[in-house]
Amino acid sequence: MARIELHNVSVEFPIYNLSARSFKKNFIRLATGGSVVKNDAHQVMIKALNHLTFSIQHGDRVGLIGHNGAGKSTLLKLLAGIYEPTAGHISTEGKINSLLNLMIGIESEHTGYENIYLRGTLLGLSRDEIHQQIDEIMAFTGLGDYLHMPTRTYSKGMLLRLAFAISVNIKPEILLIDEIFGAGDASFIQQAQDKMVSLLKESSIVVMANHSDKLIEDFCNKAILLEGGQIKYFGNTKDALLQYHQQKG
Amino acid sequence: MQTESILEIPQEKSISSPKKSNKTLAFYDFKDGLIKWRIWFLLAYQDIRLRYRRSILGPFWLTLSMAITVYSMGFLYGHLFHIELKDYFPYLVAGMLAWSLISMSLNDLTDTFISYESLLKEIKLPYTLHIQRIAVRNMLIFFHNMIVMLPIYVLFHESAHLNVHTLFLLPCLFLIYINAVFFGLLLAMIAARYRDISQLIKNLIQVVFFITPVMWNPSVLPANKLFFVWGNPIYPFVEMIRAPLLGNLPAFSIIATSLGITVLTIIFSFIIFTRYRSRIIYWL
Numbered sequence: 001m002a003r004i005e006l007h008n009v010s011v012e013f014p015i016y017n018l019s020a021r022s023f024k025k026n027f028i029r030l031a032t033g034g035s036v037v038k039n040d041a042h043q044v045m046i047k048a049l050n051h052l053t054f055s056i057q058h059g060d061r062v063g064l065i066g067h068n069g070a071g072k073s074t075l076l077k078l079l080a081g082i083y084e085p086t087a088g089h090i091s092t093e094g095k096i097n098s099l100l101n102l103m104i105g106i107e108s109e110h111t112g113y114e115n116i117y118l119r120g121t122l123l124g125l126s127r128d129e130i131h132q133q134i135d136e137i138m139a140f141t142g143l144g145d146y147l148h149m150p151t152r153t154y155s156k157g158m159l160l161r162l163a164f165a166i167s168v169n170i171k172p173e174i175l176l177i178d179e180i181f182g183a184g185d186a187s188f189i190q191q192a193q194d195k196m197v198s199l200l201k202e203s204s205i206v207v208m209a210n211h212s213d214k215l216i217e218d219f220c221n222k223a224i225l226l227e228g229g230q231i232k233y234f235g236n237t238k239d240a241l242l243q244y245h246q247q248k249g
Numbered sequence: 250m251q252t253e254s255i256l257e258i259p260q261e262k263s264i265s266s267p268k269k270s271n272k273t274l275a276f277y278d279f280k281d282g283l284i285k286w287r288i289w290f291l292l293a294y295q296d297i298r299l300r301y302r303r304s305i306l307g308p309f310w311l312t313l314s315m316a317i318t319v320y321s322m323g324f325l326y327g328h329l330f331h332i333e334l335k336d337y338f339p340y341l342v343a344g345m346l347a348w349s350l351i352s353m354s355l356n357d358l359t360d361t362f363i364s365y366e367s368l369l370k371e372i373k374l375p376y377t378l379h380i381q382r383i384a385v386r387n388m389l390i391f392f393h394n395m396i397v398m399l400p401i402y403v404l405f406h407e408s409a410h411l412n413v414h415t416l417f418l419l420p421c422l423f424l425i426y427i428n429a430v431f432f433g434l435l436l437a438m439i440a441a442r443y444r445d446i447s448q449l450i451k452n453l454i455q456v457v458f459f460i461t462p463v464m465w466n467p468s469v470l471p472a473n474k475l476f477f478v479w480g481n482p483i484y485p486f487v488e489m490i491r492a493p494l495l496g497n498l499p500a501f502s503i504i505a506t507s508l509g510i511t512v513l514t515i516i517f518s519f520i521i522f523t524r525y526r527s528r529i530i531y532w533l
């Protein structure tokens with residue numbers, strides 16, 4: 001059974017190329033971003049996540065909301081295991097697939113077809129596993145003969161189609177999604193959302209960051225409202241969105 | 250699996266997986282890195298293929314450029330030092346092959362975490378996986394370079410032999426690979442934290458080339474200057490490749506020294522990795 005538990009987790013980024021003296025105003029809390037603090041060694045730190053405690057159980061679809069720099073992406077990277085907590089303790093059970101940056105591992109000199117193997121391998125699939133799914137992936141991209149062209153000839157939207165098709169064919173227990181649709185055209189976004197829904201249904205836990213209220217309301221049964229690296233609200237999606245908009249207005 | 254008692258937060262019973270110790274996590278990183286060999290091997294292979302994409306010779310440009318360098322050096326310096334070509338030429342070529350493997354590995358490994366910053370920050374992969382990628386990439390380059398020895402076995406068959414001792418190259422390369430992984434991990438960590446280190450290493454390597462017996466033979470040194478050779482930690486590794494390439498066995502002292510260095514490197518690297526593994530990502 002998949003689950004995620006966080007106990008008093010903090011993430012602090014040290015900023016090395018900055019002298020602490022350039023912050024004379026004693027670190028005012030900024031409107032966006034985590035709070036800037038000084039540690040004992042007079043080093044400048046950004047507190048990106050501040051004492052988070054929560055748990056996510058099997059069946060939960062959690063939406064992350066909050067303005068830019070609230071810590072949504074950092075939290076997703078923490079859950080993905082990329083960042084380890086600088087304080088506190090996190091435990092996750094279950095195989096994780098994170099759709100954070102789809103373009104990572106796409107090599108512009110390789111053809112779309114080669115990139116399917118390359119990124120597939122990078123995401124942990126074996127050659128056989130990719131081989132079994134290759135037709136499905138190729139069909140899903142809708143790129144046809146373009147798959148045999150180097151990806152540097154692709155438009156942004158085409159790249160997105162390719163990257164998305166590879167990534168969503170991995171069946172995880174825990175699915176982490178950052179804002180990933182930028183350049184897709186209308187028909188692709190519809191197709192991608194349908195695929196997403198089926199992927200969401202198959203995953204045991206989903207955590208997604210998104211600025212679209214509708215997506216969050218449609219897909220999530222819980223929401224976390226982040227502000228300055230702290231949890232403002234954790235619970236019902238509607239209430240979270242309500243609070244988020246009140247705070248904005 | 251060990252539990253750590255130095256935790257500020259009281260552990261609740263509901264947590265089924267106890268906090269893993271740093272040692273376990275460091276060990277797991279190595280293990281996971283090995284299990285995912287498919288990834289680093291593919292990436293290393295792609296690195297080489299991409300570099301020579303659309304060129305006719307492809308990766309054999311590696312061989313060709315190595316050939317041009319070492320053949321002209323061998324010819325020139327042989328005459329310059331007044332040493333018979335049949336003795337000097339094979340010695341220099343084999344030495345240069347060893348040197349290029351070692352120096353290029355050190356150069357590339359130092360920058361591992363710095364150059365793969367975006368990859369490290371987007372996909373959770375073991376740290377050692379990136380190190381293995383660079384280590385194996387340089388091994389593959391070495392195998393391409395090795396082809397320059399072939400004409401030498403024909404032209405200078407009195408002094409360079411292809412025989413049973415040449416097979417000893419395989420365990421020697423394996424030992425060098427282990428050193429590349431562990432020492433490379435150490436270097437890459439230090440270089441990620443202190444950005445001057447990478448420049449320092451690159452400069453040092455250029456200097457070390459001249460004080461390491463690659464272009465010259467240690468036998469020309471007077472006895473009281475031999476510490477230059479024995480005090481040089483790179484020398485045993487150069488010799489471990491050069492000797493079998495020329496059809497000789499490396500001296501026992503060479504093997505013993507490099508084994509000793511390897512053990513120290515493994516221990517030291519593992520200790521540092523255990524201690525700072527979780528910090529690496531914050532240094533980038």
